[in-house]
Amino acid sequence: MTNRITELFKIDYPIIQAGMIWNSGWRLASAASNAGILGLIGAGSMYPNVLREHIQKCKAATDKPFGVNVPMLYPNIEEIMNIIVDEGVNIVFTSAGNPKTWTSWLQDKGITVVHVVSSVKFALKAQDAGVDAIVAEGFEAGGHNGRDETTTLTLIPMVKEHLKIPLIAAGGIATGRAMLATMILGADAVQVGSRFVASHESSAHEAFKQVVVDAKEGDTQLTLKELAPVRLIKNKFYNEVQELYKKGTSAEELKELLGRARAKRGMFEGDLEDGELEIGQISGLIHNVKSVQDIVDDMLTEFVLAKNSVSLL
Structure with a gap:
């Protein structure tokens, strides 16, 4: 399954595990990368020294590509970016800030930069800033979100209409069918968050995982x-x-x-x-806690079955 995103990140499948605060530590990121997708460490919940530790442990746990998600509104941003460079991380997803601030600085050091947006307006600003790809996230997504409440189904084709660089869909995606739907609408890949919260490797508390399953x-x-x-x-x-x-x-x-x-x-x-x-x-479609490998396998199997069923119509 090769396309612009798999080639950009050097991964097997066009799926990104979202870098979520308090959920996406080195265990989740390394398991995701070992499953053939892109794992992300969520730096938003980490002090700089903790982030360094997670990066080092992730490097020890996988020889596959992984990245770090950095919300730019957090303090110690310069220290965080320097740690990412020092530790040899090659992929950074930025969010919650102006992509112009760090994109060129990171790219000058050989780092691939992706920016997360919730609207066409900010997608175009990110593209103008020179990012390598964009995550367009609909308001179905968990955590911090766009103010306009644009759904993923609407957002992806509207962004795609104006975009030249690779597009990653996010928000409400936890199944192979949803993956296929967003790719038909123009996405090159999907970013998945909530489904990976309810994984064995997630750093979320077990009680929170159960709440997600029960939702x-x-x-x-x-x-x-x-x-x-x-x-x-x-x-x-x-x-x-x-x-x-x-x-x-x-x-x-x-x-x-x-x-x-x-x-x-x-x-x-x-x-x-x-x-x-x-x-x-x-979360209303998440009914169990599984390993990352099983989640990825389920998504890919369902994606192929859905694709084949659509081709028969």
Whole structure:
């Protein structure tokens, strides 16, 4: 299965495991890469010294390509980028910031740069900044999201219409059928997050993984737009946010309620009541925790079956 993305990353299959905070440590990234897809370490939840440790452990666990996802709004960004260069990482996915800031700097050091966007406008800005590929993420996705609430099914063909560089679809993709659908719409590959949260190798707390498995349609919601839009599971914390909205809240009141480290408490430490439980709408289709290899095998098998069934129409 060769195309522009498999050639760009030197991987076997056009699937990227998303670099999610508190879920995507070296175990998940190395398992993904060993399965023939691109594994990503999620730097957003890591102090610089922790990121260095995860990169080194990932290099020891796989001889396949892997990358690091870097949300550019986090502190210590210069130190993080220097660690990535020092450790010889060849692929960086950037998000939550201006791609012009780091793209040329990274590419001058031989690093392939991909930027995550949620709209045509930002896709074009990223392309103009010279990135090597783009992830276009629909608002079905878990975690931090676009403000426009554009769905993946709508976003991918609209971005594709204007794009010359490779396009990776994200948001609501956990099956081979969804992979085929987004590629028919113009994507060269898919980025998968929520399905890999519910994997044995994910660094998420086991209690959070079970919540993902138990989730049904309608159990997630995009909220906190005044701060940074985030899709999460409805729990006690979510209900407290909604109570503030009913009273006519301000951004400052929301910040005070949010506090610090809620995502860590929820996803990494397993506080299912007061933690922030970030996951995508597709969680309603995730019914078990599996190994990364089994997840990849399932997706590829379903992709081929779906492709063959469509060709018979």
